[in-house]
Amino acid sequence: MNTLQPVEEIKQIQEGNILMPQGFKASGVHAGLRYSKKDVGIIFTDVPASAAAVYTQNVVQAAPINVTKDSIAVTGKLHGIVVNSACANACTGEQGLKDANEMRKLAALKFGLEDHSFAVASTGVIGEFMEMEKVRNGIEALQPENTPEAAEAFGTAILTTDIVTKSCGYETIIDGKTVKMGGAAKGSGMIHPNMATMLGFITTDAVIEPHDLQQALSSITNDTFNQITVDGDCSTNDMVLVLANGEANNEPLTPDHPEWSIFLELLKQTSENLAKQIAKDGEGATKLIEVNVHGMHTKQDSQMMAKTIVGSNLVKTAAFGADANWGRIIAAMGRSGVGFNPDQTTIVFGDIVVLKDGEPIMFSEEEAKAYLENESIIIHVYLKDGNESGTAWGCDLTYDYVKINGSYRS
Amino acid sequence: MNTLQPVEEIKQIQEGNILMPQGFKASGVHAGLRYSKKDVGIIFTDVPASAAAVYTQNVVQAAPINVTKDSIAVTGKLHGIVVNSACANACTGEQGLKDANEMRKLAALKFGLEDHSFAVASTGVIGEFMEMEKVRNGIEALQPENTPEAAEAFGTAILTTDIVTKSCGYETIIDGKTVKMGGAAKGSGMIHPNMATMLGFITTDAVIEPHDLQQALSSITNDTFNQITVDGDCSTNDMVLVLANGEANNEPLTPDHPEWSIFLELLKQTSENLAKQIAKDGEGATKLIEVNVHGMHTKQDSQMMAKTIVGSNLVKTAAFGADANWGRIIAAMGRSGVGFNPDQTTIVFGDIVVLKDGEPIMFSEEEAKAYLENESIIIHVYLKDGNESGTAWGCDLTYDYVKINGSYRS
Numbered sequence: 001m002n003t004l005q006p007v008e009e010i011k012q013i014q015e016g017n018i019l020m021p022q023g024f025k026a027s028g029v030h031a032g033l034r035y036s037k038k039d040v041g042i043i044f045t046d047v048p049a050s051a052a053a054v055y056t057q058n059v060v061q062a063a064p065i066n067v068t069k070d071s072i073a074v075t076g077k078l079h080g081i082v083v084n085s086a087c088a089n090a091c092t093g094e095q096g097l098k099d100a101n102e103m104r105k106l107a108a109l110k111f112g113l114e115d116h117s118f119a120v121a122s123t124g125v126i127g128e129f130m131e132m133e134k135v136r137n138g139i140e141a142l143q144p145e146n147t148p149e150a151a152e153a154f155g156t157a158i159l160t161t162d163i164v165t166k167s168c169g170y171e172t173i174i175d176g177k178t179v180k181m182g183g184a185a186k187g188s189g190m191i192h193p194n195m196a197t198m199l200g201f202i203t204t205d206a207v208i209e210p211h212d213l214q215q216a217l218s219s220i221t222n223d224t225f226n227q228i229t230v231d232g233d234c235s236t237n238d239m240v241l242v243l244a245n246g247e248a249n250n251e252p253l254t255p256d257h258p259e260w261s262i263f264l265e266l267l268k269q270t271s272e273n274l275a276k277q278i279a280k281d282g283e284g285a286t287k288l289i290e291v292n293v294h295g296m297h298t299k300q301d302s303q304m305m306a307k308t309i310v311g312s313n314l315v316k317t318a319a320f321g322a323d324a325n326w327g328r329i330i331a332a333m334g335r336s337g338v339g340f341n342p343d344q345t346t347i348v349f350g351d352i353v354v355l356k357d358g359e360p361i362m363f364s365e366e367e368a369k370a371y372l373e374n375e376s377i378i379i380h381v382y383l384k385d386g387n388e389s390g391t392a393w394g395c396d397l398t399y400d401y402v403k404i405n406g407s408y409r410s
Numbered sequence: 411m412n413t414l415q416p417v418e419e420i421k422q423i424q425e426g427n428i429l430m431p432q433g434f435k436a437s438g439v440h441a442g443l444r445y446s447k448k449d450v451g452i453i454f455t456d457v458p459a460s461a462a463a464v465y466t467q468n469v470v471q472a473a474p475i476n477v478t479k480d481s482i483a484v485t486g487k488l489h490g491i492v493v494n495s496a497c498a499n500a501c502t503g504e505q506g507l508k509d510a511n512e513m514r515k516l517a518a519l520k521f522g523l524e525d526h527s528f529a530v531a532s533t534g535v536i537g538e539f540m541e542m543e544k545v546r547n548g549i550e551a552l553q554p555e556n557t558p559e560a561a562e563a564f565g566t567a568i569l570t571t572d573i574v575t576k577s578c579g580y581e582t583i584i585d586g587k588t589v590k591m592g593g594a595a596k597g598s599g600m601i602h603p604n605m606a607t608m609l610g611f612i613t614t615d616a617v618i619e620p621h622d623l624q625q626a627l628s629s630i631t632n633d634t635f636n637q638i639t640v641d642g643d644c645s646t647n648d649m650v651l652v653l654a655n656g657e658a659n660n661e662p663l664t665p666d667h668p669e670w671s672i673f674l675e676l677l678k679q680t681s682e683n684l685a686k687q688i689a690k691d692g693e694g695a696t697k698l699i700e701v702n703v704h705g706m707h708t709k710q711d712s713q714m715m716a717k718t719i720v721g722s723n724l725v726k727t728a729a730f731g732a733d734a735n736w737g738r739i740i741a742a743m744g745r746s747g748v749g750f751n752p753d754q755t756t757i758v759f760g761d762i763v764v765l766k767d768g769e770p771i772m773f774s775e776e777e778a779k780a781y782l783e784n785e786s787i788i789i790h791v792y793l794k795d796g797n798e799s800g801t802a803w804g805c806d807l808t809y810d811y812v813k814i815n816g817s818y819r820s
Binding site: 057058059060061088090091093125126127128235236313314317318320321323326327328330331333334335338339340342343355358359360397398399401402403405406 | 467468469470500501503535536537538645646723724727728730731733736737738740741743744745748749750752753765768769770807808809811812813815816
């Protein structure tokens, strides 16, 4: 089911989370920004962590993005991140920047640290100002601990209208030391309009310098977080942040380290796991769709085509209707911007071949429908133009998507 | 309301259609390809007409597209076009090409003309073969006439699940002669899956050589048909065909003709009229959305930004919910691929300013909601980067879109 090659050395931890790696604490509280749910959270490590981040490519970037960039720019190390939901602090001008800076300062003061020790992330309504009195009280109330409950509290505090919290954990051996990695994320949901942000937070106790961590994160983002789509819209607040506090005491990981590829795989599996959880919990979604394109000249073309297919409203509605509608897939391929030969195209739902080398194949509509009613469906496209492949993940387009996003603000 | 400058010389004809220009006839019949509706149609002119066409940019192109290209390539002139609905004749290989060629031959034989006198267009299900016995009988039954009823019959025969027929007519004076132009179109609707084709047919009695007509059509397509979007998917069968039979007896129109710009404007108004009708009748749509972007360096950037905004699922659902949700607009702008300064952005719904130079403006939610409940809404975005502007048209995203496209094939 998974397109990654299994790597023996990496073990997924059931109910893993951001606090599995040594030395991390977290907290999440209800500060009143949301009606009744937790809305301010923190991740903290006593030992400063190497930090790496990737951000939204939207021209419009929210204030916390700028503050986080500033923090990381100073030494490349962080003691943690403070996060709020309900308000994105985007399109809020000077006041927004002032508020994001104050959040950072309050978090740092709490631990007697310098401002640049903290990153800031926000998710919620665009164009509204932060209710800073509530935020101040919220940050004051945070009590970071290393417990599963604390990890869950943080995971809840970063949600907007996600249905479920998203977390995972993995471990491996590097230099004979156990290295752990945990992740938490939120995805897209917007009963209250304008919320569509993807936030991902990854902790690890690996020893790695900021520069190498950034290289690792940048190298796997295009294959993981950048290959999911819920509705094609890209937020002003998207951020994925990795913190590596070095408590595992391995030899510093660099591209020359003999186990560098294991670390990359650890980061990739964590990222892909979170990315798929985000796609599956897309607004109104009932199922996860994975599209694999095989046999192109370049990986980039394969990925672009896969993402175009999984992002097509027509493919998404067909998936909702459990309809093995391959005409919509080939039409999406045709407008993906990637050249290919329709006469050498094979399309497979699960293991049901519906088009082979450009020729429609008779198949059982009942079997296809039964397959497409699963909570997780996989579509394979085979071409004969090369040896590269690419994968993308998305979700179906449902009545609930329209309901959630067509609702009035209140 | 209209972004075009009013041109005094061009008059819209109420209930105008493709048979207003002199010398054109049409017909539409029920051949049994659809359950009960008309499904085979023809446009015919005794005098051969200069022909020009633009086609889908999809890599996958249906058989009739190839046949039409072949016909026009011979002399640049056509006596007409034969069209069917229900079956797209796309992804049908050699058999599909044979069938499209036979349709052309049958139409030509009917009038004792050579094959290349006719173009062919199809719209409907992808990946199914034409029911040629029915098509043969249909073409046999066509009886072209010059009556409003015949125009309407043709307009009906080209529909798939469009709710309404789409037509318009204009006239002007060139060289002291009355020159008329009429149009018919179908847009996107897909109760039966895989139908998403845009077809546009424009007739005129202007005198103009094929080469100049093609230049005129190509020059206005990017501002009209290419600026509408229903769901971002682009069909295998899209085609816009213009026939100019010269019955108006004006001096041949060329770029050097003193009234060339009037002809361009005539073609542009006809095309824009049809394009807006298609957008308004998008699948499940309840309203037409027009987005105007002003103040960019280039027209192309303005158009790309306008189309990104009007194509955003989040903007489309907000329009459905009559929600003046400007955060979604600026977020769409930010991912449009066009650089701009968010702090110099002004957003206006109708005449209600919601963001001015990057600052949120207090506005009456009730007034905004009342405006957005209109059947036709206009969004203006003002930037300060240049003097160019661009417009795009689309429709809202509704429960009915999901219903129509999530239905099983039957």
